[in-house]
Amino acid sequence: MKFTISRKDFLEKLNIVSRAISVFSPLPALSGIYIKVDNTQIELTGSDSNLSIKSHIKKDKYNLIIESSGSIIIESKYLLEIIRKMDSEYIQFDLIDTSKICISNEKGKFILNGIESNEYPNLDFSAPATIIQLKNEQLKQIYSQTAFACSDKDTRPVLNGVNFKANGDMLFCSGTDSYRLARKKIQLNKAYEFNITIPYKSLSEVVKSLNENDEIIDIYIDSKKAQFVFNDTIIQSRLIDGIFPDIDRIIPNNEISSMTVSSHEMASVIDRTNFIRNDKIHLIKLECSESQTHIKTNSNEIGNSDEVLTTCQYNGENIQLSCNGTYMLEAIRAINSKNVKLVFAGLMKPIKISDPDDDSVLMIVVPVRSYD
Amino acid sequence: MKFTISRKDFLEKLNIVSRAISVFSPLPALSGIYIKVDNTQIELTGSDSNLSIKSHIKKDKYNLIIESSGSIIIESKYLLEIIRKMDSEYIQFDLIDTSKICISNEKGKFILNGIESNEYPNLDFSAPATIIQLKNEQLKQIYSQTAFACSDKDTRPVLNGVNFKANGDMLFCSGTDSYRLARKKIQLNKAYEFNITIPYKSLSEVVKSLNENDEIIDIYIDSKKAQFVFNDTIIQSRLIDGIFPDIDRIIPNNEISSMTVSSHEMASVIDRTNFIRNDKIHLIKLECSESQTHIKTNSNEIGNSDEVLTTCQYNGENIQLSCNGTYMLEAIRAINSKNVKLVFAGLMKPIKISDPDDDSVLMIVVPVRSYD
Structure with a gap:
């Protein structure tokens, strides 16, 4: 096995296959990247046996000169470190024996101990129908x-x-x-x-x-x-x-009230109160009425907070309920829209959170009882 | 105690005094920031008893309105979190009782449990002569x-x-x-x-x-x-x-040879071999002669490397010695100059590393024996 390849191209593919490799692999071969070279391409494989990644570097698409074919397994973290830090445009790979490889450029060389390629597990990459x-x-x-x-x-x-x-x-x-x-x-x-x-x-x-x-x-x-x-x-x-x-059974169908609010404001208000926690849980209390909506928090140990949502438009009967602030914040951030709409179905009923301008995404947060 | 201050100014000073505060303080008061307000200024103090920081925010230099004086200790991490995340230009502080403070702006308020100021240790900030x-x-x-x-x-x-x-x-x-x-x-x-x-x-x-x-x-x-x-x-x-x-006794006075090399090249070559370690120690071997200087590494487990320093100018007798690559790399990076000069005094003698254009900084790395 002997080939010369553009460092940048090789690094890009290495970065992809190395994602499958776990630091704590029970099988030594799986902490390595399996490199197989034939006349037309390099095949790189990484796996932790649950997730497996195979990537090809084809001669007709990349700056790649193959002089001879072969295969070896090389420790992923060492290989990545070398290829990332070498500063030449091209690098050369040379199999010295079945478990040793020389990686070099014009200024120097690394000789790395690898593992014989026949120790790599047989992974089935056949495509489902x-x-x-x-x-x-x-x-x-x-x-x-x-x-x-x-x-x-x-x-x-x-x-x-x-x-x-x-x-x-x-x-x-x-x-x-x-x-x-x-x-x-x-x-x-x-x-x-x-x-x-x-x-x-x-x-x-x-x-x-x-x-x-x-x-x-x-x-x-x-x-x-x-x-x-x-x-x-x-x-x-x-x-x-x-x-x-069964998701559909969880999503409430009725609605007693709803509010639309600037995502940025709602996320900021919740985020600011993140440190006011009870038993490590960040509980927020929504107090909604058509005149004003508050977000409140309270912890006997730390203190309390009370902030008004100035951009909130609320319609329907008054409601007060508590939920996990972290869950609400993550839902709002994941929706990633200008405004969010919250729909309430009742006191202990799941809250629906969505983008008022896009019905493709729906979040649900379940309220929690609070006794304050 | 009641005052209104620019959020940005207050945060800047808080960030400074909070540096002295240790997360694991044995004394509860020392996990807090001591705030003391009089007619002319706010005084903020943070301490872990070894390091103490006091900073003043003076009325005549900052956007600060003081309505009444007073003092309290507030948990540093909560105070920082609030001030960092509030989004108004000004914030108001209001002592509710000796151990409770209200921090507010036009949209909302936080009430934080603090500690009475008389529990803060007496720190001596008098200036030495x-x-x-x-x-x-x-x-x-x-x-x-x-x-x-x-x-x-x-x-x-x-x-x-x-x-x-x-x-x-x-x-x-x-x-x-x-x-x-x-x-x-x-x-x-x-x-x-x-x-x-x-x-x-x-x-x-x-x-x-x-x-x-x-x-x-x-x-x-x-x-x-x-x-x-x-x-x-x-x-x-x-x-x-x-x-x-006594540093002066460690610095060698004689010189058998010296080399000057691009800092960038030398640092890159050492850094590339960082993963080739023996018992977690990164050993490099310098092989210097007037014709060529190599940096080599070797680990039975991982492999070996050999790279030539292309920018190196070496004068004096041939020398081969090993040293900790991490120490050499950190010394070169700390010198932070275009080129570095290495002066050798003998086989097991300390290596002097310096900037050839600035004699104000000197690094010494002690070689180690290697048996390969």
């Missing part, structure tokens, strides 16, 4: 508007993922930790029927790997895995088993 | 060129500080952890005789508190404390007891 296509921007929005609401606790694994449910030509993407919910609707170009849950951490790596040139992402799915294909790269994630909660 | 003056830039250079070499271990407390030693009208500032040394010389405007060691952490807080308008810093010293006075602020640090090592 069902394929949907999403735009780069859509996938980024799905992630930013749903993943934050997923649970990061181990108690109910299915809540550690974003649920993708196709109902005809409508795709519903939902994240929930059972105290709040985030849902994004996407119009598909044809009808599908599936219901899968993708770990939010896998989605995060997919989104980080996208660049502006990757306009359309092909997503291949079956009941076991989801594959994201773009820019000569396959990112493949195992799915989470288990039945995702 | 000896005064020296340093320019802002000089103090920053002393810090950036010496503090990095101080020890952060508890074994020899005197090495946790930067030694300030005046010998006539020359001030020598030195930091060492006993494996390397950094020394900065400053010309004073008159003769002094003192030898004190200031904790490098205190110096760090002083330097962070300086802004560009603070041109001259008055430093008052005696055998117990050092006081830095600028911009209506006093930063006062206890000194470290113990005898600082």
Whole structure:
């Protein structure tokens, strides 16, 4: 194996495949990047066995000269460090023996101990039958508007993922930790029927790997895995088993009142009170009437606050309820719109939060009882 | 106590005094900022008992309206959070009772539980007799060129500080952890005789508190404390007891060879090999001759490297020696010049590192034995 490649191109692909690599890998080979070279391309693979990424650097698309083929596994963090810090335009790779590689430019060389390529696990990158296509921007929005609401606790694994449910030509993407919910609707170009849950951490790596040139992402799915294909790269994630909660049953249908407020103002007011906590929980109390809406907090230990929302327009009967301020703040920020609309269905009923100018995204925050 | 002040001005002063406050204070009052208001000014004090900072906001210099005097202690982190996040130009402070304060603007209010001011320890801010003056830039250079070499271990407390030693009208500032040394010389405007060691952490807080308008810093010293006075602020640090090592005896006088090299190249070459470590230590080997100078590394586990310094000019007998690459890199970066000069005195003799165009700064790195 011997090749010369543009440092910048190689680094870009390395950065992508290294996202799948876990620092604490039980299998030594999986802390490395598997490099395989044939006459036409370099194939880089990284995996933590749940998430696997394979990326190709093809001779006809990149500044790449291949002199001989071969393969090796190289420790990901060392390889990245070298390629990031070398300052030449091109770098040369030379297999010395089956587990040793020389990386060099005109000024110097590194000889790195690797692992023989036959120790790499056999990963199945075959593509599932069902394929949907999403735009780069859509996938980024799905992630930013749903993943934050997923649970990061181990108690109910299915809540550690974003649920993708196709109902005809409508795709519903939902994240929930059972105290709040985030849902994004996407119009598909044809009808599908599936219901899968993708770990939010896998989605995060997919989104980080996208660049502006990757306009359309092909997503291949079956009941076991989801594959994201773009820019000569396959990112493949195992799915989470288990039945995702039925979202539609949680969303209230009635409405007793609603308010529209500047997202910036509401987020600022909540954020300012973030340090006033009870048992580490940031509780806010909304006191809404058509004349004035207050956000209040209270902690016996720290103190209290009372602020008026000056941009608020409130319609309906007076209501006072408390909710987790962090959840409300994250929902408002994820909606990322000029104004937000809050719809109330009753005292202990879930609060709907949405963008008044876009019905594709819906957040739900469940109120909590407070006794003050 | 009641006053209205520009949020920006108040925040600037708060940021300075809060630097002295430790998160883990044994005395509850010391996790707070002591606010004292009289007819002419606000006085803010923060302390961890080793480092104490007092700053004044005077009525005649700031946008400040004082309606009544008084004092209270308020938890530093809550106070900072509120003042940072409130979005009005002015904020009003109102003492409700001896241990409760209302902070408000036109839109809302925070009521914070504080501590009665008489619980604050009595700090002695009287000024020692000896005064020296340093320019802002000089103090920053002393810090950036010496503090990095101080020890952060508890074994020899005197090495946790930067030694300030005046010998006539020359001030020598030195930091060492006993494996390397950094020394900065400053010309004073008159003769002094003192030898004190200031904790490098205190110096760090002083330097962070300086802004560009603070041109001259008055430093008052005696055998117990050092006081830095600028911009209506006093930063006062206890000194470290113990005898600082005699630096002059460590600096070699003879020279068998020397090299001059681009700082950028030398730093880059060392930095690239940073991951090639033995027992977590980054050892580099310099192989110098008049024809070529190599920097090599070797680790049985990870691999090895060999790079030539293309900008190096070497004069004298051939030499091969090993030293800690991290120490060498930090010394070169702290010198912060276009080129660096290395002077060798022999195989296991300390290496002198300096700026060939400025003799005010000198670094020493002690070589280590290597058996490869």
